[in-house]
Amino acid sequence: MSKGTTKNQNFIADGLCFCPPTPDATYSEADNNKIFRIASNLDNAHSTYSSDCRRSSLSVNIDTPSLDSDDEEEHFLDSDIQEAGYFSDVFPNQFESDEESDSSTYYSVIESEFPEQLELCNYKLLNQIGDGAFSRVFKAVNVASIDQIPVAIKVIKKKSVFSEYEKHGHGAEDSDRIKPCSRESILNEIAIHKMVSENNPYLVMFIGFQESVSYFYIVSELVTGGEIFDKIIQMSSFSEDLARHVITQVAIAVKHMHYMGVVHRDIKPENLLFDPIPFYGVDGDEFKLGVGGGGIGFVKLTDFGLAKRISHNTAKTPCGTIEYTAPEIFNLEGYSMKVDMWGIGCVLYTLLCGYPPFTEKNPSKLVKKISEGDYEFLAPWWDGVSSGAKNAISHLLEVDPSKRYDIDEFLNDPWLNTYDCLRPSTLDDQPASEYAYATVEDILNGSFDKRAENLRSAFERSYQLQEQDDTESYKSATSQYIYMAENDEHLRSSWSGELKEAFSLNLKRSSVYRRRKSKVTFW
Numbered sequence: 458m459s460k461g462t463t464k465n466q467n468f469i470a471d472g473l474c475f476c477p478p479t480p481d482a483t484y485s486e487a488d489n490n491k492i493f494r495i496a497s498n499l500d501n502a503h504s505t506y507s508s509d510c511r512r513s514s515l516s517v518n519i520d521t522p523s524l525d526s527d528d529e530e531e532h533f534l535d536s537d538i539q540e541a542g543y544f545s546d547v548f549p550n551q552f553e554s555d556e557e558s559d560s561s562t563y564y565s566v567i568e569s570e571f572p573e574q575l576e577l578c579n580y581k582l583l584n585q586i587g588d589g590a591f592s593r594v595f596k597a598v599n600v601a602s603i604d605q606i607p608v609a610i611k612v613i614k615k616k617s618v619f620s621e622y623e624k625h626g627h628g629a630e631d632s633d634r635i636k637p638c639s640r641e642s643i644l645n646e647i648a649i650h651k652m653v654s655e656n657n658p659y660l661v662m663f664i665g666f667q668e669s670v671s672y673f674y675i676v677s678e679l680v681t682g683g684e685i686f687d688k689i690i691q692m693s694s695f696s697e698d699l700a701r702h703v704i705t706q707v708a709i710a711v712k713h714m715h716y717m718g719v720v721h722r723d724i725k726p727e728n729l730l731f732d733p734i735p736f737y738g739v740d741g742d743e744f745k746l747g748v749g750g751g752g753i754g755f756v757k758l759t760d761f762g763l764a765k766r767i768s769h770n771t772a773k774t775p776c777g778t779i780e781y782t783a784p785e786i787f788n789l790e791g792y793s794m795k796v797d798m799w800g801i802g803c804v805l806y807t808l809l810c811g812y813p814p815f816t817e818k819n820p821s822k823l824v825k826k827i828s829e830g831d832y833e834f835l836a837p838w839w840d841g842v843s844s845g846a847k848n849a850i851s852h853l854l855e856v857d858p859s860k861r862y863d864i865d866e867f868l869n870d871p872w873l874n875t876y877d878c879l880r881p882s883t884l885d886d887q888p889a890s891e892y893a894y895a896t897v898e899d900i901l902n903g904s905f906d907k908r909a910e911n912l913r914s915a916f917e918r919s920y921q922l923q924e925q926d927d928t929e930s931y932k933s934a935t936s937q938y939i940y941m942a943e944n945d946e947h948l949r950s951s952w953s954g955e956l957k958e959a960f961s962l963n964l965k966r967s968s969v970y971r972r973r974k975s976k977v978t979f980w
């Protein structure tokens with residue numbers, strides 16, 4: 458192995474990768490301040506579970522050239538590098554003022570066919586499972602852990618990110634016009650992902666983060682079923698029960714985010730992943746209440762690249778995927794959490810018929826259609842769909858945000874709360890109460906009382922201080938907010954129990970999802 462590594466020198470030898478923590482002189486002072494704030498937030502958020510990792514990370518700081526003998530190298534690799542998560546969750550800017558850390562060097566000993574592996578520590582990339590505009594997503598394992606549970610790692614190449622950022626300017630007002638366009642927006646994605654996803658089974662769980670010279674690595678729970686988008690393509694459309702099963706879980710995820718003051722802004726079938734379940738019934742298309750159908754079990758919302766904390770209920774940055782974007786965003790009006798309700802409406806529409814509500818090749822015509830709420834329940838696709846489903850959609854795809862359903866109203870919608878498989882076969886003879894059951898909202902009410910209020914008001918305060926640029930108070934208020942979210946045992950435990958209950962209702966009769974013969978080719 459090569460020896461005598463010098464400060465800030467890159468080399469790769471014998472499968473070892475030397476990664477100085479971060480390129481410098483890439484950001485303005487203002488950028489760095491913002492990054493520091495986000496990194497501080499996240500660092501506080503991480504401190505409860507990553508202190509061991511951080512200790513290990515610092516322990517492999519080998520301000521070179523200190524590796525004089527092969528023995529020392531062996532010792533270093535065995536005892537320190539192999540230790541679990543030694544580099545994960547470290548934000549290099551945290552250590553910029555620290556002389557020793559500034560010249561840190563980090564090694565990876567894992568060989569792989571993927572170039573992204575060379576600067577990644579502790580995890581082995583197994584195969585690619587997805588890609589995005591700026592990223593590749595891999596299935597990976599933590600080689601240092603005993604159980605070797607697979608995870609997903611989203612790898613974002615800095616070069617593409619920063620070149621886009623250069624193209625689109627560095628101004629704060631431009632900072633999230635496209636995604637992801639700056640280091641700051643990636644740290645924002647991570648901070649929000651970490652904050653909202655803990656102990657919520659309907660949000661893809663954040664596990665860790667690494668930054669190397671060339672890449673950002675976001676480690677998260679691996680969701681093995683794939684995207685709901687692909688299921689729509691495969692099945693053409695979902696039964697109303699299966700659509701309820703999917704959209705209810707999305708709605709619960711969104712409710713959680715909204716209560717934490719975060720708007721997702723990119724709700725679409727590609728960002729809904731699912732845990733697979735067996736196919737039930739003779740034809741494999743039976744729906745089981747509390748379990749799922751069509752191979753779809755738990756549904757999990759992912760991709761927090763456009764998520765934003767909004768305090769005053771309005772934001773102005775245009776973003777999102779055009780087909781699923783709410784009209785008020787095009788009109789550059791301030792917008793609120795209600796943009797996610799529009800996204801939910803687009804997804805629900807798509808689940809039930811197999812194509813999105815607004816389709817137009819010409820982007821300006823598409824924007825016009827969306828701005829006017831110009832969509833239809835076209836025959837024959839919508840002929841067999843209930844009026845209750847159409848009613849729910851029309852409350853979600855309401856152009857005027859003040860009239861649009863909010864998340865609580867949607868969770869209380871009668872259609873959402875009445876599964877076909879619970880209806881007796883002689884439905885007309887039965888009073889509604891016989892087949893109705895507790896609403897998801899009723900079940901969840903206990904989770905969103907004072908504790909959620911406290912979290913929100915702590916966040917409000919940190920946001921105001923941020924706006925006043927009161928850095929010290931901001932840092933302390935924000936860490937208080939994150940501390941509260943992290944340590945609210947009741948909030949955390951109540952989620953899992955009550956949410957499980959929400960999906961453990963009795964199955965009385967199965968229903969099948971429809972397979973449409975004619976394939977729709979709007980995409």
Ligand SMILES: Nc1ncnc2c1ncn2[C@@H]1O[C@H](COP(=O)(O)OP(=O)(O)OP(=O)(O)O)[C@@H](O)[C@H]1O
Nearest residue numbers: 587588589590591592594609677678679680727760
């Ligand atoms: N945790 C995960 N488990 C399984 N697959 C995943 C996971 N995260 C992402 N993927 C897959 O990788 C794809 C891209 O991930 P993601 O949407 O986070 O990337 P992105 O760069 O933000 O994409 P986009 O360009 O759509 O914004 C997902 O659509 C999904 O298929």
